[in-house]
Amino acid sequence: MIHYRNIHKAFDLPVLAGVDLQVETGEMFAVFGPSGTGKSVLLKTTIGLITPDRGDVEIDGASVFFGGKGALQAARHSVGFVFQNAALFDSLNVFDNVGMGIPEDELARLKRPEVARRVGRVLELVNLDPSEVMGKIPSELSGGMKKRVGIARAIVGRPKILLWDEPTTGLDPINAAAVERLITRLSQELEVTSILVTHDVEGGLDMCDRVAMLDGGRLRFCGTPAEFRTFPDRVVRAFVDRAAAEAALDVATEFND
Amino acid sequence: MPNVIAPLAAWFAGFGRGTQLTLAHAGSLGRLFWQICRVTVQLKVSFRDVANQFYIMGIQSLPIVLVTGALAGIVTSQQGGYQMTSIVPRYVIGSLVVETVVLEMGPVLTAIVLVGRVGARITAELGTMVVSEQIDAYHSLGRDPVALLAAPRVLAGVIVLPLLVGIANFIGIIAGMVTAYLDVGLGYESFLYGARLFWHSWDLLYSLSKAMIFGLAIPLISVHMGLLTRGGAEGVGRTTTQAVMFMTLTILILDALFPPLMLQ
Numbered sequence: 465m466i467h468y469r470n471i472h473k474a475f476d477l478p479v480l481a482g483v484d485l486q487v488e489t490g491e492m493f494a495v496f497g498p499s500g501t502g503k504s505v506l507l508k509t510t511i512g513l514i515t516p517d518r519g520d521v522e523i524d525g526a527s528v529f530f531g532g533k534g535a536l537q538a539a540r541h542s543v544g545f546v547f548q549n550a551a552l553f554d555s556l557n558v559f560d561n562v563g564m565g566i567p568e569d570e571l572a573r574l575k576r577p578e579v580a581r582r583v584g585r586v587l588e589l590v591n592l593d594p595s596e597v598m599g600k601i602p603s604e605l606s607g608g609m610k611k612r613v614g615i616a617r618a619i620v621g622r623p624k625i626l627l628w629d630e631p632t633t634g635l636d637p638i639n640a641a642a643v644e645r646l647i648t649r650l651s652q653e654l655e656v657t658s659i660l661v662t663h664d665v666e667g668g669l670d671m672c673d674r675v676a677m678l679d680g681g682r683l684r685f686c687g688t689p690a691e692f693r694t695f696p697d698r699v700v701r702a703f704v705d706r707a708a709a710e711a712a713l714d715v716a717t718e719f720n721d
Numbered sequence: 722m723p724n725v726i727a728p729l730a731a732w733f734a735g736f737g738r739g740t741q742l743t744l745a746h747a748g749s750l751g752r753l754f755w756q757i758c759r760v761t762v763q764l765k766v767s768f769r770d771v772a773n774q775f776y777i778m779g780i781q782s783l784p785i786v787l788v789t790g791a792l793a794g795i796v797t798s799q800q801g802g803y804q805m806t807s808i809v810p811r812y813v814i815g816s817l818v819v820e821t822v823v824l825e826m827g828p829v830l831t832a833i834v835l836v837g838r839v840g841a842r843i844t845a846e847l848g849t850m851v852v853s854e855q856i857d858a859y860h861s862l863g864r865d866p867v868a869l870l871a872a873p874r875v876l877a878g879v880i881v882l883p884l885l886v887g888i889a890n891f892i893g894i895i896a897g898m899v900t901a902y903l904d905v906g907l908g909y910e911s912f913l914y915g916a917r918l919f920w921h922s923w924d925l926l927y928s929l930s931k932a933m934i935f936g937l938a939i940p941l942i943s944v945h946m947g948l949l950t951r952g953g954a955e956g957v958g959r960t961t962t963q964a965v966m967f968m969t970l971t972i973l974i975l976d977a978l979f980p981p982l983m984l985q
Binding site: 508511512513537540541543545547548549551552553554564565567568617621 | 864
């Protein structure tokens with residue numbers, strides 16, 4: 465279980481103002497909200513990429529921020545993070561990029577053919593042909609392929625939790641739908657807890673067991689997709705309507721292109 | 722009265738902000754240096770990464786360093802020849818060229834060249850990695866960017882710069898000697914006689930010590946500034962410009978601190 469306890473974070477202005485949230489083990493959970501409401505910031509606090517000004521995150525009862533450096537490292541080993549733009553290392557090829565996802569001490573014990581087998585297996589899991597992509601550097605890959613390599617890097621370390629930061633942003637509707645199917649399949653096959661930050665409200669509602677909405681740095685809603693669809697709060701309704709309009713515009717633009 | 726207080730208050734506020742910023746940079750640089758020392762002692766730095774940086778900083782910089790060193794020797798020799806005609810013996814040009822190149826021109830010009838060629842590149846590279854979340858990705862994978870990115874660059878800088886300065890000094894002296902022969906007809910033996918007159922072995926140690934400190938300062942500042950980058954492509958450009966200014970100023974300040982410390 466992941467427990468966000470009273471998370472506060474301000475940069476120039478407050479971004480998160482006391483967020484309390486629990487995500488159960490094995491659950492697939494989506495976080496929605498308008499731009500700038502701190503969704504990605506909340507996700508990044510999970511493994512200390514951003515340190516909250518106040519509050520704490522607990523993973524299976526262990527504090528991430530007050531459990532010492534060992535606790536932070538342990539949290540990072542148990543979590544796979546899929547970044548918005550994949551964040552692949554420019555100077556490394558796909559093999560080395562994905563290999564980086566294997567914990568350092570484990571990687572030191574493995575021989576190169578074993579690493580290659582493991583990297584090849586996760587590349588196949590994300591529907592990429594290892595023989596085709598392993599030697600390529602990120603600049604030689606398409607946007608969709610980069611996302612898949614980023615996902616492969618996140619899962620190669622066999623994490624218990626997967627964090628997805630806007631995994632479909634920047635993809636065309638066909639690729640976005642393929643990545644959404646991949647997220648659902650991987651979360652089920654790998655039996656992991658998934659937290660998904662997304663603008664794609666309909667996609668998130670279809671995929672997830674529970675959803676939450678952030679607004680003004682606070683939790684506006686937390687419940688099942690069915691409850692979200694009928695939640696009467698005007699801010700939630702306005703957000704859903706706007707998101708639906710934007711999604712329709714994206715599809716129309718893609719169709720015209 | 723309020724006309725006096727307002728500008729004074731603004732000046733003190735600006736001074737306070739400047740001091741705060743300087744102290745923040747100094748603290749952050751000190752912490753980065755300590756982290757680099759720690760991962761180096763713990764043998765967490767890959768030899769391959771250091772060798773790779775050595776190639777980028779050293780071998781790839783060699784042509785521009787050779788040109789700079791040669792020009793430094795040529796200009797010093799020409800100016801020496803112009804200023805010393807008929808006043809002092811011409812063989813003093815040998816001493817002037819050797820001492821100027823070894824003590825000052827070699828280390829400082831090589832460092833300034835490396836600020837532009839290596840320092841700016843490191844800041845832009847790491848800055849891009851920050852804004853594209855690659856540094857976050859290292860952290861998320863439990864890897865230490867200091868061991869993987871910062872330490873190899875700083876270690877390579879400390880090794881490379883004394884070597885480059887040694888080469889620049891040598892080329893500068895040879896170029897100065899040839900120029901003195903062509904310009905004022907000073908024979909090679911007279912040039913070397915003059916060079917030996919005021920030469921101390923300590924001068925070479927001074928030159929290489931300067932180079933080592935510059936070799937530490939350039940990658941340390943460029944890594945530090947790169948990791949501070951915020952705000953996309955514009956932020957990378959802004960931070961790189963600031964880093965070049967910061968490094969150049971630091972080189973010149975360190976250069977001014979050396980004579981009282983080592984030439985007394």
